[in-house]
Structure formats: structure tokens, C-alpha cells
Amino acid sequence: MKAIIPSSTVVARARAPLRLGLGGGGTDVSPYCDQYGGEVLNVTIDKYAYATVCAAEHGTVRLTAADSGRVWQGVAEPVLQRQQGLDLHVGVYNRVVRDFMGGQPLAVDVITHSEAPPGSGLGSSSTMVVALLQAFCEYLSLPLGEYDIASLAHDIERVDLGMAGGKQDQYAATFGGMNFMEFYADRVIVNPLRMKAELKAELESSVVLFYTGVSRESAAIIAEQTDHIRRRDSAPLEAMHRVKAEARAMKEAVLTGNLEAFAQSMRTGWEEKKKLARSISNAAIDEVYDAAMAAGALAGKVSGAGGGGFMMFVAELSRRPEVMRCLQRFNGQVFTCNFTERGAHSWRKN
Structure with missing residues (x-):
């Protein structure tokens, strides 16, 4: 596959949606998914990561993470050295030059920003x-195509850059929408779920997001989970199996339009997920969770590996304002969101 170098006036932009992990998170991480098969339910939301690529001054590369203020500029080479805060930019640049430019360096200006930290x-x-x-x-x-981009993104992050994590995020961002995903050693299967319009509206209207203000490092949590699986520790392994089973049950609840069953699966899945690693939850997370449930939430969980970041809750629409008021008493930020159907897409600004 040969790249086509555009004119110097072309500005390429792209955006990809962030996702909520609804159920099955952790089963998409090797070696569990390789040995037992992983199953995950997720949905993309109207918060995005953005990237712009355009021509740079002759023979130079400029990388910018606009949200963090990180900027690096240097000579365009076939392989760039990793730069603090710009690892993802460097990883993508290096792989694109290697796989699609035949090692010929690219003089480009790359600018990114994200609507989530x-x-x-x-x-x-x-x-x-x-x-x-x-x-x-x-x-x-x-x-x-979608599978090509998602697979390449996974390889860049997990193999080239050595960052710990699973596979669901790359496929969610690429495909968009609500998907039930299956992960195996040699393949990934993305199954889009067709929700009835009234169920989509009901689910969107029930979701409350709470940013704890704590940006967590997932590597330690994932390392502990992985170690349990490799050693075949019975209790965490059985908990992982139950996390996967609840993702399947949650999918059935979506397809049948049963919000009560959806919430029950989320509650059970969160209780099982906490058994996978000690730092998935903590006293602060438990306090927020208990308060939201007491205020009328039907279910809740931490989105992602755990330990901090965003928590999500579902509540009946009539109770959602009360849940939001309850969460506002804590040191964090409260959000609502809408689901998106479209995955990663791009356009040109000439």
C-alpha cells in the first residue's frame, strides 16, 4: 500500500469518539482473551479526540499536544525518539513511516487535543x-478499513510503545456506536447492536458521568489482573468469567429493551470486577458509589481499568437530578452525555 504525498496546502483532520465500558472490561486483556475469549459491551459518546496533520517546514517534524501544552520540533527522520507527553504521536509517526512510506521520513506538523484527560x-x-x-x-x-485501523492502533500502543491495556478501546473508537465485541487470540469480532430508538433515548437519559479528578495509571491494575490469570488463581479467574457472563447478559438486556436487567448486570459486573485487583476500587470511590446509590441510582461502576478517572451511573430520569446533586457534593465534575453512532472519521481543510 503506497502513500500519496499531498500538496503543501492540504490540512487533514480527524476525530474519534471516546467510549463508556458498560460490561466485560478486563476480559479483552491478554492472556485472558487469548485463553478463554473475551466479551465486552461498550458504547461511544459525544466526547472526542482530535488530530490534525499538515505539511511542516522542509525537513522538520513538529508534534503538539495542545491540551497539555507539550510541543517538540526536530529533524524529520525515519525513526523519532520518544518524547515525554508525546509518545502516542511518535509511535504513530514511526509506524506510518515504516509501513507506508518505505522508511522515507515525513515533514509534518501533527497537532492533537482530547476532550478527556x-x-x-x-x-x-x-x-x-x-x-x-x-x-x-x-x-x-x-x-x-475499520479493522485495519483498530488492529494497527492496538499494535502501536501495546507492541511498539509497550503500553499495558486491552483491545476494546481501539475498536470502539474506530467503529463507533454500541457494540458487543468478542476477543480471541487470532481475531476480533465487532457486533453492532441495533437499539430501539426509545431504549437509546431511555439509556442516554439515565446516564450520569462523574469525573473523580483523579487520573489513574492503569498499568499496575492490569499487571495484577494479568498475573492472576497467568498463575490461574481460582478466585480472580472465576470473577473474570462472571464479568464476561454479565457482559453477555447486558447485551441481551439491550436487545430486549430491559433497563432493569441492564442495571442488574452492571451492578453484578462491578462487584465481580472489584475482585480482579485490589486497587480497582478504594475508599473514595466506594463513598461516591454508595452516595449515588442512596440518592436513587440503579447501578454504577468505574469506566475503564479502575482506580479513578470517570465513574458512570444509571438512574431513572426522574431520579437523575437528585443523583447529580448528590455527586456535586464531592470533589469532582458531573456530566451527562449522548451516545454516538459514528466512529473515527476524517476530512480535509484545503
Whole structure:
């Protein structure tokens, strides 16, 4: 697949949606998914990661993370060295140059920003990699499909950069919508769920997001989970099986329009997930969770690996204002959101 270098006036932009992990999170992480198969239910929301790629001054590369203020500029080379706060930019650039430019360096200006901080639990890092790849595909006219981009994004993040994590985030950001995903050692299957319009409206109207203000490092949590699976520790392994079973039950609840069953599966899945690693929950998270449930939430959980970031709750629409008022008493931020159907996409600004 040969890249096409555009004119110097072309500006390629892309955006990819962040996601809520509804059920099955952790079963998409190796070695569990390789040995037992992982199953995850997630949905993308109207918060995005953005990337822009355009021509830079002759022979230079400029990388900018606009939300953090990180900027690096240097000579365009076939392989860039990792730069603090710009690892994702470097990883995508290096792989694009290697796989699609035949090692010929690219003089490009790459600018990104995200509507969620790293460590949010909304898949922000993986979503940024997808947005970067989508922007490069637009810039270089690379005809990559959804599975191609998601698989490449996973390899860049997990293999090239050595970042711990699973597989669901890259596929959620690329495909968009509500999906039931299956993960195996040799393949990933994305099953889009067709929700009835009234159920989609009901679910959207029930969701409350609470940002704890704590950006967590998921690597330690994932390392503990992985260690349990490798050692075949019976209690965490059985808990992981039950987390997967609840994702399947949650999918059936969505397909049948049963919000009560959906909430029950989320409650059970969260209780089982907490058994996978000690730092998935903590006293602060438990306090917020208990208060929201007492205020009328039907279910809640931490989105992502755990330990901080965003928590999500579902509540009857009539009780949602009370739940939101309760959460506002804590040191964090309260949000609502809408679900999105469209995944990563790109366009040109000439």
C-alpha cells in the first residue's frame, strides 16, 4: 500500500469518539482473551479526540499536544525518539513511516487535543492513537478499513510503545456506536447492536458521568489482573468469567429493551470486577458509589481499568437530578452525555 504525498496546502483532520465500558472490561486483556475469549459491551459518546496533520517546514517534524501544552520540533527522520507527553504521536509517526512510506521520513506538523484527560477510563489514549491514524490516512490517502485501523492502533500502543491495556478501546473508537465485541487470540469480532430508538433515548437519559479528578495509571491494575490469570488463581479467574457472563447478559438486556436487567448486570459486573485487583476500587470511590446509590441510582461502576478517572451511573430520569446533586457534593465534575453512532472519521481543510 503506497502513500500519496499531498500538496503543501492540504490540512487533514480527524476525530474519534471516546467510549463508556458498560460490561466485560478486563476480559479483552491478554492472556485472558487469548485463553478463554473475551466479551465486552461498550458504547461511544459525544466526547472526542482530535488530530490534525499538515505539511511542516522542509525537513522538520513538529508534534503538539495542545491540551497539555507539550510541543517538540526536530529533524524529520525515519525513526523519532520518544518524547515525554508525546509518545502516542511518535509511535504513530514511526509506524506510518515504516509501513507506508518505505522508511522515507515525513515533514509534518501533527497537532492533537482530547476532550478527556489521560487516565480518564474513557479509552482516551487509544482513542487518540485512532484519531492520529485516521488523520494520517486522510493526509496520505491510505485506504485502510475499520479493522485495519483498530488492529494497527492496538499494535502501536501495546507492541511498539509497550503500553499495558486491552483491545476494546481501539475498536470502539474506530467503529463507533454500541457494540458487543468478542476477543480471541487470532481475531476480533465487532457486533453492532441495533437499539430501539426509545431504549437509546431511555439509556442516554439515565446516564450520569462523574469525573473523580483523579487520573489513574492503569498499568499496575492490569499487571495484577494479568498475573492472576497467568498463575490461574481460582478466585480472580472465576470473577473474570462472571464479568464476561454479565457482559453477555447486558447485551441481551439491550436487545430486549430491559433497563432493569441492564442495571442488574452492571451492578453484578462491578462487584465481580472489584475482585480482579485490589486497587480497582478504594475508599473514595466506594463513598461516591454508595452516595449515588442512596440518592436513587440503579447501578454504577468505574469506566475503564479502575482506580479513578470517570465513574458512570444509571438512574431513572426522574431520579437523575437528585443523583447529580448528590455527586456535586464531592470533589469532582458531573456530566451527562449522548451516545454516538459514528466512529473515527476524517476530512480535509484545503
